[in-house]
Amino acid sequence: MDTTATIIFIVAAFSLGILIIMQRNNIPASLRRGLAIAAIVFIAFAFFLIVYSLTTMGS
Template identity: 50%
Template sequence: MDPTISVIFIILAFSLGLVLVMKKDTIPAPLKKWMAISSLVMILFAFFIIIYSLLKLGT
């Protein structure tokens, strides 16, 4: 796995989550639900990548 791509994905996932939290009042309700779900999935996958990278670091 290319570490550059992983770092870019992690930064983008957390940035999307931060933007959704900061702009939650201006996003339309139907769009807000799906964006929140997709952001949550991306953040969980980013945590998985971080943990996988840390475990792989030891080998």
């Protein structure tokens, strides 16, 4: 498993979530729901990657 790509994805997913939270008033209403759902999916997958990497760390 490529750890560099995984770390970059995790940082990008959390950055997207933070960006959406900080700029929620400037995002048009038509895009707000779609961006929020995409951010939730990316952050959930990032958490999965973190847990997966922790469980396979010893092997």
